[in-house]
Amino acid sequence: MVMNVVGLVGWAGGWIALLGISTYTPNWVVWVFMPYFIYGFYRFCNQLTYFPWALRMRRILRAYPWQILHGVPSGLGKYPGARDDGIWFEFRDPARPDEKIPLVFIRHQRSYWWLKRMDSPCTKPGRRAQIEPLWFAGDPRFLGVVAAPGRGGKAPKRLHVLYQRPLFDSRFVPETWGADAAAIELARHAGARHLDTTPQPSA
Incomplete structure (x- = not known):
């Protein structure tokens, strides 16, 4: 700021x-x-x-507190099954660790720096290491903040907001990914919109 x-x-x-x-x-x-x-x-x-x-x-x-995650999968283009195209990170579902949830860079402004460091054959050697480990604060089912490690692995930098589109676009029906009422309420407290505190049954 x-x-x-x-x-x-x-x-x-x-x-x-x-x-x-x-x-x-x-x-x-x-x-x-x-x-x-x-x-x-x-x-x-x-x-x-x-x-x-x-x-x-x-x-x-x-x-949400910061989490320091190692080896978070990422990529360019469309993630299989995702609603939006774009660069993405793949996180584990907090409720079902064996399931994966993508967070796509829907808002492309200020994302060029990240674009050059995602997993891709075109990524220059050494650039991927600049976002390893990945700093993450949030819940991938709803929204979060990603950041690259600062000097010495401290003080995260290049912060960027990621979110599931339905949370800020009323044209889409929000998906709670089987989250319980407490997780949904926390997401609403963090700024997520269009969420009902009554959890939807998981698929």
């Missing part, structure tokens, strides 16, 4: 500063600054969109 505020102020400040300079310089200087004006405005708007997700991330982290 702090870095996002710094970025927001920096892009806006640079835009305003160059605009001020251009008013006291020849007209051709404006054209020199034009690439920054366009890109700076884009980055400023991009930074603004991060705040709602940062607050959602904070809510998830207040509800």
